[in-house]
Amino acid sequence: MDFIEKLFAKYNDDKIILWFKKVCLLEAISWIFLFSAMIWIRYDREGLLPTIYIIIIGNIHGLFFTLYLLLLVPARRIFKWDDEDTVFALLSAFFPFATIWIDKKLARLDRQ
Numbered sequence: 001m002d003f004i005e006k007l008f009a010k011y012n013d014d015k016i017i018l019w020f021k022k023v024c025l026l027e028a029i030s031w032i033f034l035f036s037a038m039i040w041i042r043y044d045r046e047g048l049l050p051t052i053y054i055i056i057i058g059n060i061h062g063l064f065f066t067l068y069l070l071l072l073v074p075a076r077r078i079f080k081w082d083d084e085d086t087v088f089a090l091l092s093a094f095f096p097f098a099t100i101w102i103d104k105k106l107a108r109l110d111r112q
Helices: 002-008 013-043 048-079 083-092 098-106
Strands: none
Touching: 002 048, 013 048, 013 098, 048 083, 083 098
């Protein structure tokens, strides 16, 4: 965890908040494309195009998923989350569209 803190130490809190909010939204949007890829490949298992599409979308979704997990560490410090909030934010990465809820409800400075 110290590595991640050092990685983001050179950026101010406003920039990290902006990145976190964008990554929350992009991770949720990538879920939509991932679902479309899963549906497409279900109906055309032998096609080359759906296979390429799911590989590309899967990698993009994996990128946003990883960025979300990396940004959770500085977000915890900025938003002053306790352990319960942090575990909830961590688990929300594994459920479709839950990162939007984290962005709207949990990632607020005026939350008390």
